[in-house]
Amino acid sequence: MKDVAVAAGVSVMTVSRAFKEDSSVKRETRDHIRQTAEALGYVFDGTASNLRMKRSDFVAVIIPSVNSANFADTVRGLSDVVEARGRQILLGNSDYDVSREEKLIDQLLRRRPEAIVLTGGRHTSRARKLLVSAGIPVIETWDLPEEPIGHVVGFSNAATMEAMVAHLVTSGRRRIAFIGGDASSDTRGADRRRGFVRAMQAHGLAADHLVGIGTPPASMTKGAEAMKQVLRNLPDVDAVVGVSDLAAFGALTECMRQGILVPDQIAIAGFGAYEIASVSVPALTTIDVRPREIGHRTGRMVLSILDGDGAAFPQISKIEPMLTLAESAP
Amino acid sequence: MKDVAVAAGVSVMTVSRAFKEDSSVKRETRDHIRQTAEALGYVFDGTASNLRMKRSDFVAVIIPSVNSANFADTVRGLSDVVEARGRQILLGNSDYDVSREEKLIDQLLRRRPEAIVLTGGRHTSRARKLLVSAGIPVIETWDLPEEPIGHVVGFSNAATMEAMVAHLVTSGRRRIAFIGGDASSDTRGADRRRGFVRAMQAHGLAADHLVGIGTPPASMTKGAEAMKQVLRNLPDVDAVVGVSDLAAFGALTECMRQGILVPDQIAIAGFGAYEIASVSVPALTTIDVRPREIGHRTGRMVLSILDGDGAAFPQISKIEPMLTLAESAP
DNA sequence: TTGAAAGCGCTAACAC
DNA sequence: GTGTTAGCGCTTTCAA
Numbered sequence A, B: 001m002k003d004v005a006v007a008a009g010v011s012v013m014t015v016s017r018a019f020k021e022d023s024s025v026k027r028e029t030r031d032h033i034r035q036t037a038e039a040l041g042y043v044f045d046g047t048a049s050n051l052r053m054k055r056s057d058f059v060a061v062i063i064p065s066v067n068s069a070n071f072a073d074t075v076r077g078l079s080d081v082v083e084a085r086g087r088q089i090l091l092g093n094s095d096y097d098v099s100r101e102e103k104l105i106d107q108l109l110r111r112r113p114e115a116i117v118l119t120g121g122r123h124t125s126r127a128r129k130l131l132v133s134a135g136i137p138v139i140e141t142w143d144l145p146e147e148p149i150g151h152v153v154g155f156s157n158a159a160t161m162e163a164m165v166a167h168l169v170t171s172g173r174r175r176i177a178f179i180g181g182d183a184s185s186d187t188r189g190a191d192r193r194r195g196f197v198r199a200m201q202a203h204g205l206a207a208d209h210l211v212g213i214g215t216p217p218a219s220m221t222k223g224a225e226a227m228k229q230v231l232r233n234l235p236d237v238d239a240v241v242g243v244s245d246l247a248a249f250g251a252l253t254e255c256m257r258q259g260i261l262v263p264d265q266i267a268i269a270g271f272g273a274y275e276i277a278s279v280s281v282p283a284l285t286t287i288d289v290r291p292r293e294i295g296h297r298t299g300r301m302v303l304s305i306l307d308g309d310g311a312a313f314p315q316i317s318k319i320e321p322m323l324t325l326a327e328s329a330p
Numbered sequence C: 001t002t003g004a005a006a007g008c009g010c011t012a013a014c015a016c
Numbered sequence D: 001g002t003g004t005t006a007g008c009g010c011t012t013t014c015a016a
Helices: A002-008 A012-018 A027-040 A046-053 A069-083 A098-110 A125-134 A157-170 A187-202 A220-233 A245-257 A275-279 A291-307 B002-008 B012-019 B027-040 B046-053 B069-083 B098-110 B125-134 B157-170 B187-202 B220-233 B245-257 B275-279 B291-307
Strands: A058-063 A088-093 A115-119 A138-141 A151-154 A176-179 A239-242 A267-269 A286-288 A316-318 A322-324 B058-063 B088-093 B115-119 B138-141 B151-154 B176-179 B239-242 B267-269 B286-288 B316-318 B322-324
Touching (some): A002 A012, A012 A027, A069 A088, A069 A115, A088 B088, A098 A115, A098 A125, A115 A291, A151 A291, A157 A187, A157 A286, A157 A322, A220 A239, A220 A245, A220 B275, A239 A245, A245 A267, A245 B275, A275 B245, B012 B027, B069 B115, B098 B115, B115 B125, B125 B138, B157 B239, B176 B220, B176 B245, B220 B245, B245 B267, B245 B275
Parallel strands (some): A058 A088, A058 A115, A115 A138, B058 B088, B058 B115, B138 B151, B151 B316, B239 B267
Antiparallel strands (some): B286 B322
16 A cells, blocks of 8 residues: 555555545545556555454354355355445354364454354354354354344244144145254254154154164255165155255155155155255155345344344344145145 | 453463464463463454464455355365365355456455465456456366466366267267357356357257256256257257256256156256266266365365465366266266 | 564544 | 554564
């Protein structure tokens, strides 16, 4: 900046002002400075500015994995909103692991983000301490934590899965299997499984057809493998619910390979409203938790807390998941 | 840090040293300082450190979209490598738009990243100027640019598609349609389409069955719609190639809905080796461009340029895509 | 092994 | 409308 100032024949302060939109610099002076800067290949140093202004324009976001379309959608919705207002997303993958999440929180906080968005409501106790003492807005998403740290944009994974079971039972299914949700690290998957078990019991049905798929994320391939087990070991099953659409679609493909008719012999339902659910043949009955809306709403929440009236949003903003019926489990 | 220093009864300099791994501080002093810091809820300010050290530990990455599994895989591979060495990824989505890419480059460079990774080899001229004058390593990926700015980790989209066409022709297909690649903004898609046309002509076949799907990214839904057009307008087609597996799978589902046998009546091939390709029934013949390997290799390249002997990597590192044959086009 | 002074590149606050 | 001074929180440098 000093170089630009010398080259333009002004003080550094004037150069600084010339780069701010609404500051008092003569038009000609500003134009001249900007041209000089461009010619010199000068790029503004945000690092120094951040230090001085105590304002990083970063919003930290931790998701389990960028490789999951649903979490990617949430990040996308979030970044669309906050980037339009000059903020930048600082993204971290926790790999469905709370201790990795703790490390990430530590690392990200060093960058002095102005807010931090988390996926899920389970964290290590040190992570909670770090978050609280950071003194910035904390938003937990994709869940309704029992003890929220700050704000929340989410839904109950368990209750949502209960609605799905209710639908299957209403449509006449009785011997329903659940694929996924066994890994303790995927708390949302485990919650869905818990909701499944609870709903089955509430309907007086046996909830003993639980097929794990191991470490998250649930994939199509793992869903297909799990379905093989179901067909081998649980021949009386008349419906299968996947912890996600990916697992459900995998299960569907295994049925296709074995000549089992869906939904005539076995109904299949998923979770998440991935694109595959609407395109597959048969299309999958699923639950749309509106990941992008989670992101948008979180973004607007962050901005309203940061820039304006934090009171515009309630502390807990509930997403209403929608049951989407399709051919696989009408 | 000053607070910690006062609380621990030492100078700020000693506190600073206590947080570095390999500096000369007495064990007891260091332990005492770290405890004091933890108790005070002190979090190291990376911003100030970066300013002073002129070292941000950021690697900037621009991809067309996080919502594409393949690009997400590349980012994942890259971050696995560079984060293990203390760097953090600064991610931006260009939305397949070079002018948005230019804006992003400008924004990201303000954060003073130590290297920048781009997707593709087409950029605005101002973007090129910014990249060159930034004086940091620039790595272009997912393509083999005609005029590389710096390093490259990629493959030829056109040549790879030519290999796919060669396979289809060898297996007896003659009237082959191509779905996608019409949007000028998706240069990789357009390159694949160009490769398709070139290969068809080289085999003496008509390359006039081109069905566009509009703005990227190619989706399953758009692939299904395009297949509807193919079946309506081009009844003689005996094979279809999708610009990506998503489009190809969409096309497959449309065939299933219309009772058209794949591959007996129409063969279908995709591009990208998404999970859907191996799981779908029939499984899709596709091309594995190894997105994660692109990320890994790019990461290792960045680190070797930054930390050590930059000479360890050639300027252009070619990825060899692999043709993966499956049921849909054996 | 520890400390004091100087400064990274920018901007708030105050002159003029 | 523009310039001067001081300082954001850290680390380099030099001295003790």
